[in-house]
Amino acid sequence: MPAAIRAFFHEGTNTVSYLIHDPATREAAVLDPVLDWDNASGEARTHSAQAILDVAAADGLRVARILETHAHADHLSAAPWIKARTGARIGIGAQITEVQRIFRPVFDVEAEADDFDDLWADGARFALGALEVEVLHVPGHTPADIAYRIGDDVFVGDTLFMHDYGTARCDFPGGDCRALWRSIHRILALPDGTRLWMCHDYKAPGRDRFAWQSTVAEQKAHNPHLKLGEEGFVRFRQERDATLKAPALLLPSIQVNIRAGRFPEAERNGVRYLRLPVKGAVE
Secondary structure, rough: OOEEEEEEEEEOOEEEEEEEEEEOOOOOEEEEEEEEEEEHHHHHHHHEHHHHHHHHHOOOOOEEEEEEEOOOOOEEEOOOHHHHHHHOOEEEOOOOOHHHHHHHHHHHHOHHHOOOOOOEOOEEEEEEOOOEEEEEEEOOOOOEEEEEEEEEEEEEEEEOOOOOEOOOOOOOOOOOOHHHHHHHHHHHOOOOOOOOEEOOOOOOOOOOOOOOEEEEEHHHHHHHHHHHHHHHHHHHHHHOOOOOOOOOOOOHHHHHHHHOOOOOOOOOOOOOOOOOOOOOOOO
């Protein structure tokens, strides 16, 4: 029996979170949950994460796992809030230690492997009820990106976008266009009917609705970036990525998400603070 999948689209960050469960045992996982964050006020809210838990409760599901595809740079993770309410374990790719190594000195924060409950290596397999989940290491967007395969369904994270849109940027520290090309083709080596579930959607030109489910066959046939060949793809990504602005929530997202979504401890005045690195002349 295939996994039951429910998508939750967060329009503020164009992110798709998923509630995935085994119909036989009702055991569930939440994938890439979003914290509602107002960058202007520094206020965090949880109505999007609560909506996922409300559906889980209504369907009689037990949330046992929280699965991150990578340390996101465009939204803050609601993983610890969900863990506190369900006891679910937080898992991410084992190469998160490399991402932590890169960004730990940038923000001068403590970030360690044991911030996460499970670090998934390439090829790892674990149970979700009676379902088997396989981990695919798909670096390129970041060194630590992974995809989760459950039967004929693959949650691709930030490797591919919809087949009418393209592929993910590779200009963050540790990103690699050529590695992304290889990762994408690892996914495209799966059977043509494999369903691919996106982490983001931005509406391709001419499409008036958000979408987040594609197939291997559709990606092969229609994705414009994949028609360029490896060298053309690398050149295209490098040139395009050089023109892209940093994500609006980059600075708060990275320093929180490399710690499994945890904010720093409160200071003596009871307030938690995030750091803002300052560059350039300040004298």
